[in-house]
Amino acid sequence: MFAYILRRLAYAIPIVLSVALLCFLLVHMTPGDPLVAVLPADASQELAQQLRVAYGFDRPLPVQFGLWLWRVLHGDLGASIATGRPVAAEVAHAVANTVMLAFAAALIGFTLGLALGLIAGYFRGTWVDKLATSVAIAGVSVPHYWLGMVLVIIFSVELNWLPAVGAGAGGSGQWAWDWAHVRYLILPAVTTSVIPMGIITRNVRALTGDILSQDFVEALYAKGMRQSQVFRHVVKNAAPTALAVMGLQLGYMLGGSILIETVFSWPGSGLLLNSAIFQRDLPLLQGTILVLAIFFVALNLMVDVAQALIDPRIRRA
Amino acid sequence: MSALVEISDLHVRFVGERTVHAINGVDLTLNAGETLGLLGESGSGKSVTLRALLRLLPKRRTVISGSIRVLDQDVLALDGEALSRFRGRTVSMIFQEPALALDPVYSIGSQIAETVMRHEGCSRAAADQRALEMLNVVRIPSAKSRLAAYPHELSGGMRQRAMIALALSCKPKILLADEPTTALDATVQIQILLLLRELQREFGMSVIFVTHDIGVAVEISDRLAVMYGGQIVEQGALRDIIRAPSHPYTRGLLGSNAHAAPKGQRLETIPGAPPVLDAVPRACPFAARCAVVEQRCNLQPPPVVEIADGRLTRCFLAAGQDASAMN
Ligand SMILES: Nc1ncnc2c1ncn2[C@@H]1O[C@H](COP(=O)(O)OP(=O)(O)O)[C@@H](O)[C@H]1O
Ligand code: SF4
Ligand SMILES: [Mg+2]
Numbered sequence: 001m002f003a004y005i006l007r008r009l010a011y012a013i014p015i016v017l018s019v020a021l022l023c024f025l026l027v028h029m030t031p032g033d034p035l036v037a038v039l040p041a042d043a044s045q046e047l048a049q050q051l052r053v054a055y056g057f058d059r060p061l062p063v064q065f066g067l068w069l070w071r072v073l074h075g076d077l078g079a080s081i082a083t084g085r086p087v088a089a090e091v092a093h094a095v096a097n098t099v100m101l102a103f104a105a106a107l108i109g110f111t112l113g114l115a116l117g118l119i120a121g122y123f124r125g126t127w128v129d130k131l132a133t134s135v136a137i138a139g140v141s142v143p144h145y146w147l148g149m150v151l152v153i154i155f156s157v158e159l160n161w162l163p164a165v166g167a168g169a170g171g172s173g174q175w176a177w178d179w180a181h182v183r184y185l186i187l188p189a190v191t192t193s194v195i196p197m198g199i200i201t202r203n204v205r206a207l208t209g210d211i212l213s214q215d216f217v218e219a220l221y222a223k224g225m226r227q228s229q230v231f232r233h234v235v236k237n238a239a240p241t242a243l244a245v246m247g248l249q250l251g252y253m254l255g256g257s258i259l260i261e262t263v264f265s266w267p268g269s270g271l272l273l274n275s276a277i278f279q280r281d282l283p284l285l286q287g288t289i290l291v292l293a294i295f296f297v298a299l300n301l302m303v304d305v306a307q308a309l310i311d312p313r314i315r316r317a
Numbered sequence: 318m319s320a321l322v323e324i325s326d327l328h329v330r331f332v333g334e335r336t337v338h339a340i341n342g343v344d345l346t347l348n349a350g351e352t353l354g355l356l357g358e359s360g361s362g363k364s365v366t367l368r369a370l371l372r373l374l375p376k377r378r379t380v381i382s383g384s385i386r387v388l389d390q391d392v393l394a395l396d397g398e399a400l401s402r403f404r405g406r407t408v409s410m411i412f413q414e415p416a417l418a419l420d421p422v423y424s425i426g427s428q429i430a431e432t433v434m435r436h437e438g439c440s441r442a443a444a445d446q447r448a449l450e451m452l453n454v455v456r457i458p459s460a461k462s463r464l465a466a467y468p469h470e471l472s473g474g475m476r477q478r479a480m481i482a483l484a485l486s487c488k489p490k491i492l493l494a495d496e497p498t499t500a501l502d503a504t505v506q507i508q509i510l511l512l513l514r515e516l517q518r519e520f521g522m523s524v525i526f527v528t529h530d531i532g533v534a535v536e537i538s539d540r541l542a543v544m545y546g547g548q549i550v551e552q553g554a555l556r557d558i559i560r561a562p563s564h565p566y567t568r569g570l571l572g573s574n575a576h577a578a579p580k581g582q583r584l585e586t587i588p589g590a591p592p593v594l595d596a597v598p599r600a601c602p603f604a605a606r607c608a609v610v611e612q613r614c615n616l617q618p619p620p621v622v623e624i625a626d627g628r629l630t631r632c633f634l635a636a637g638q639d640a641s642a643m644n
Contacts, residue, residue, distance in 0.1 A: 215417035222371055223432045223483065224405030226398075236422050311422050312467045 001308065004315050008304050012297050019293040020072070023286055024065050055081075055283075068286075077287035082279045087287035090272065094256075095291055097167060098268035101192060102253035104185050109193030110246055113200025117242075118235075120201065121208020132201060139198025145259040148191040152263070155187060162187055165265035188264040192257065196249035203245045207238045240307040240314065247303035251296045321491055321523050322347035322370070327383035329365050329374065329547075338594045339365045341547040341602075343383075344621070344629075347491065352517060352524040354538030354555065356531065356570075360591050362547040363527040367493045370525075371404055388490065406436045409484040413496040415476035419468040425452070425479045426464030429486050436487040451482035454519075455512060474505035481512070485520060492517070494526045498533060510536055531570060535559065543567050546592040546602030553628035563630045565607050601633070609634060 052058050056067065071078065077087035113136075120132035156164035163184050211217065211234050220230045256270030269288060276284040308314045322345070329340035340362045347353050355363050368374050370385060372392060385392040387408060395403055412418035420428060429451055430444035437444075445464070452460035455478040468476055477497060484492060494513065498506040514537065517524050528534050534541060535555065542552040543566065551564040562568045569587040589606035592598070601607070601614040613633055622635045 215412060215414060216420045218373055219410070219412060219418040220420070221401075222373060222404055222410045224401045224403070224435055225431070226401055226435075229431070229435070233420050233423070237420070313421060313469050 001315060004308050005305055008301055012301050016294055016297055019297070020069060020290055021065065023289040023293065024068060025061075028061060028064075072290065077290070078283035080281055080284045082275075082281045082284070087283050090284060091269070091287045091291050094267060094269045094272040094288070095254075095295070097266060098254060098256040098261075098270065101185065101188055101256075101266060101268060102250060104189035105192035105253055106196065106246070106250050108189060109195075109197035109249070110200060112193070113197040114204055114242065116197075116201040117204025118208055118238075120205040121212065124205075124209050124212075129205070133205065136198040136201035136205070139194045139201070141198075142194065144191050144194055144257070145263050147194060148187070148260055148263040151187050151191060167265075167267055188260055188266050191264075192253060192260055196246075196253065199249060200242070200245055204238065204242055207241050208234060211237045236310060240311045243303050243306050243310075247299055251299050254295050254299070255292055319349055320346045321349055321388060322525070323384075323386045324366070324370070325384050327366070327369060327385065328381070329362075329369055330380045331378055332380060333378045336595060338597055339547050340369065341594075341598055343544075343547070343549055345542055345549060345552070347523050347525055348540075349523055350517075350521060351539040352514075352526055352537055354534040354541045355525055355527045355544060356529070356534045356541060357544030358529055358591060360594075361544040363529075363544055364495055365547075366544075367410065367495050367525065367527060370493060371408060371410060372400055402436070405432055405484075405489070406487045407489060408491040408493060409487070409489040410493040410495065411477070411480050411484045411497045413499050415480040415497075415500075416468060416473065418480060419476065419483075421468055424465050424467055425471070425482075426466075429479075429483045432483055433486050447486060448482075451486050452479070454485070454516070455479070455482045457482070473501050474508065477501065477505075477509055478512070481509075481516070485516060485522075488520060490522060492522050492524045494524060496527055496529070499528070499530070506533070513537065543570070546598060547594060548598075548602065548631060549629070550603065550631045551629065553625070557625070557628060563624055563628070563635050564632050565609055565634070566603050569606075569608070601631075 049058075056064055059067070068078075075088055077091060079085065080087055080090060083090070116132040116135060120129040120136075123129050152164045155162045164187070167181075167184050214237075217230060217234070220233055225233075254269075256268045256273065258270040258274045260266065261268045261270040262274075269292060272284070273288050273292075275281070276288055324343055324345040327340050327343040327345075328338075331337040331339060343362070343366060345353075345355075345366070355366065357363050365374070369381060370387070370392065372395065374381070381393060383393075387403075390403065390407075392403070419425070423431075426445060426448045429448035430441060433439060433444040433447045434441065439447075448464055449460055452463055457463050457475055457478050463471070463475075463479075468479070471479060480497075497513070498509050501509060510533065513524070513526075516522070524537075526534075526537050528537075538555045540553065541555045541558050542549045543558075543564065544550070545566050551558060551562065551567045558567060559571065562571050566587070587606055592602040592605070598618055600616060601610075601619045604610050604614040607614065611633060619631050619633045620636050621629055621631045624630050624635050
């Protein structure tokens with residue numbers, strides 16, 4: 001098992017490096033001068049050259065990559081062209097907000113998805129199954145920015161129970177786990193949770209049905225296991241695949257949804273990425289993509305390890 | 318000899334997209350300490366009979382009638398806790414594909430231990446101890462280290478031994494074996510048969526051994542029941558049946574010299590296809606393939622005839638003109 005973890009880690013390192021190289025290169029291969037965004041329209045050639053040197057854009061690409069990587073390894077992602085603030089701080093702030101939103105949404109969506117999927121799988125073909133399946137289909141097909149707006153209209157505008165936008169009084173910089181802050185999290189989290197809930201319901205339903213039709217389940221009943229004891233076997237068999245689906249969904253959510261973050265003015269990585277792209281803020285773009293990619297790789301690594309812990313057949317692969 | 322299992326007039330029908338009359342009036346007894354071979358070609362209803370005995374058939378899609386008594390318990394009336402206590406403790410089962418019948422994500426040891434804990438309410442340590450004993454009983458080498466092995470880490474033969482260890486871990490009175498050697502290589506097959514023979518004596522169990530392989534049936538059975546189209550067409554002591562098969566189907570199966578029947582020989586040697594089971598048979602189900610078919614065979618179902626003590630045959634020819642017919 002330990003060897004397996006080491007092996008997975010060894011695989012992850014080149015992936016992270018390639019991602020770093022890729023997002024570095026992508027930015028440099030896009031047409032247009034990255035300085036355009038910060039230069040006044042009538043800037044002189046000298047000023048442009050000065051800034052180019054200051055940002056290091058005049059050096060050969062491999063050197064730029066080496067220097068960039070070296071700084072990144074020391075936690076320095078450069079300064080944002082648009083704001084001049086350190087990218088690391090901006091990204092950390094935004095990613096923290098998105099992580100919070102993603103985990104809250106995961107808590108809701110995964111719990112509901114697992115429960116509905118298991119119930120639907122166990123009672124396949126009955127009205128319970130049809131109900132759960134309808135909920136799942138609705139979950140994946142409702143456009144979530146629309147759902148977000150509907151929720152805002154109901155719970156903020158009409159009922160005035162929950163705030164419509166933002167991440168709490170004083171901004172998300174002073175987040176605390178109390179009702180004054182958590183109430184800001186509820187609507188965006190519910191909105192975000194709907195798609196993963198639907199996807200997990202569908203997957204777990206299929207998975208449960210599949211496992212229940214396997215011979216070993218009949219053999220468990222044949223040796224006198226109780227319903228609840230058989231359920232434990234079903235869950236453990238479903239867990240590796242369910243974990244993979246959940247990991248993927250959590251990964252998507254960690255990327256941040258531009259639509260949801262816009263609807264709720266949630267200062268997360270989706271919004272940050274969006275503004276970095278539109279302002280051609282290269283250091284910010286690089287930094288955000290890199291951090292998100294590393295998150296994604298780390299998440300996958302954790303899912304792989306968890307799967308191998310549960311299912312011994314995976315360890316050999 | 319007292320009967321441990323008494324199945325009488327068992328009917329099983331599957332409903333759903335299409336109706337299958339899988340079992341059509343089975344009468345079967347299993348006596349203490351004997352091995353009953355249940356022989357029949359694929360689809361004749363052997364597995365369904367065993368599953369009915371353990372009440373494993375899907376409730377919503379199955380209609381069962383008749384009676385099944387095991388040790389004076391009415392099996393068809395069992396429910397809930399009583400039913401799951403009955404399974405694995407009074408009657409347990411081994412399957413054709415041990416690779417599929419064992420849970421892939423639990424170790425062999427824990428799968429045996431959980432069975433023991435379920436039925437004997439003992440501690441995990443005591444259950445583990447029993448699991449180790451059982452692996453020794455079925456002669457799995459280096460049993461101690463195999464406790465932690467997962468099913469996929471064992472060979473087919475070792476997996477079937479582990480399955481047998483699991484099935485016998487709570488000392489059941491009756492073992493149901495559903496083609497437990499069919500998926501194995503010929504040499505491993507013989508080892509498992511010998512092992513089952515030995516364990517049957519050692520544990521004083523009664524066994525119902527299902528097979529479609531004449532050679533295996535001859536090897537393992539004390540008594541033989543031949544199944545066709547969801548009915549028992551002939552039943553009796555193995556030796557008597559082999560010496561003088563009375564039902565045309567059995568005769569076809571055995572040919573003239575059953576002792577020379579090679580192992581692994583399939584039963585599909587009689588020309589023709591197995592009967593369609595979409596309705597209750599209103600004639601002899603074997604009529605279409607029978608070499609000595611008569612007109613009446615197609616008009617009504619043949620009676621069950623006791624041609625000698627403990628020898629039953631379901632055929633008009635055995636009934637003769639005025640022999641006493643049981644039905
Ligand atoms: N769960 C089920 N639903 C519908 N039909 C079934 C089911 N199980 C078995 N059958 C049908 O019942 C008949 C007898 O099957 P089975 O007892 O498995 O035969 P075998 O003698 O090969 O073990 C077959 O025609 C089979 O298709
Ligand atoms: S009843 Fe008739 S068809 Fe059926 S086995 Fe006997 S002789 Fe053949
Ligand atoms: Mg079968």
